[in-house]
Amino acid sequence: MLTIETAKRILHTLNETMAQNQDRLIEIDSAIGDGDLGLTMSKAFRTADEQMADADEDDPGMLFAKAGMAMAKAAPSTMGSLVATGFMKGGKAVKGTPDWDAADVATFFRAFADGIMERGKTRPGNKTIVDVLDPVATALEEAAGRGADPAGVAQAATEAAARGEEAARNMTSQHGKAAIYREQTVGKQDPGAVAGMLIIQGFFSVF
């Protein structure tokens, strides 16, 4: 369901998604963080799209891994590094598979989420991007297990992302500048979780 052409289309879509949502992310991040996440994400995904569009690469996993490297260089903030890590870890986990099936997509997002947890030293429940990515990985594994078609896989992922983002609102921030506000973050959207949801929505909108 995912070839090199699909992967390039996904990166292009993510570039558009982050550009369209830049101001929204800035606004959400300003409420509990330092307000730069909108710029970080739009810059990271714009660079990834621009550098990978004409890349001489026929392996989707390696394309995503290289996109992660491009993001790391373009947006060296904590969240930029963590999202870049997700793409690098996810891409490497599925390296060498020219046409991904649903199980490969699940493997990609499981390694994506695990990579961010490991590097960011966090786990689900701390009001972060992981609270979106971890349930998405689980939903993808279930979808692959029941033999869902690409549309069904995409639906499962985007629904899990929306539920994860919603759940994160009621959590207390433990990381970064938001951790200073602690209890005051309860009820507010987590900028990282929203960015994660946008990544999932953009990624699966091509299916």
Add this chain to the structure above:
Amino acid sequence: MMKKFINKPEAFVDEMLEGILAAHPDQLRNVADDLRCIVRADAPRTGKVALATGGGSGHLPLFLGYVGQGMLDGCAVGGVFQSPSSEQALEVTKAIDGGKGVLYIYGNYGGDIINFDMAAEMAEMEDIRVETYVAGEDVASAPKGEEGKRRGVAGIFYVYKCAGAKAEEGADLDEVKRVAELAGANVRTMGVALSPVIVPEVGKPSFTIGDGEMEIGMGIHGEPGIRRGKLLTADEVVQEMMDQIMPDLPYEKGDEVSVLMNGLGATPKEELYVAYRKVAEILKGKGISVVKVYVGEFATSLEMTGFSISMLKLNDELKGLLMKGARTPFFEQAAL
């Protein structure tokens, strides 16, 4: 009020680097059109394991000051007390790899770990093998049993020295890493501070220490120590620090050690020697022999007043490596 010899606060780090490169063009150069990517002038050294480090500015001679013959091959330089970027670490890695892989040695700080891990992962995608040793030996920063949480401070000098000497002998990456781990496992440090620091771009002290007070165990960015109290005599301060350091490894009767008396930036050497006098007395009383003593500035925190004591317990291998010659802009030693 901030009283410093600077031009513009935001230019502090880059102008410092321009000065260092101008002073030591025979030993250092920068790569990737980035002043903050510093490597040995003769990098890459073909057939030698390369050693890279990095970390925030404000700690000279750490980190870049140990780039040179017998020690490190490259250093990624961050802003004051800030991590360098993963891209800077990667550029340094690419510039120093001589075909036998690269060992990262840096202190245990969150930002540095994220960026060096990213760089290692990117280097791997470019077929450069990277291994990492994260140094952390400040006994005041986490209790015994939680050594993995300890901050890296002046004792990293010993890790650079021993691993650098091993690499110079032509050892492979696994061997050099083993020596870094061995040196790191046998070194302990503890510091004491009397005054805070002013980060140029902040312009005011980031914390305060009252008149007549000291903080035992303070970190090199002003991280809280073990206790704050009335300033004691040099002998009493040293006794308290040694009481924490000695049982931690432990250092025992019959051991051979090297001692590093490190000024934190604004403490005169006279006071370091007054303090060492007491260290020597304590070690002699315990039946521990001292092989080599270093007194000076090895890892500072801008203009912080204070000092740290580091001790490396030696075995034959570490002793032999420690005695090897080295030549860097901030550290020179003839083979002993």
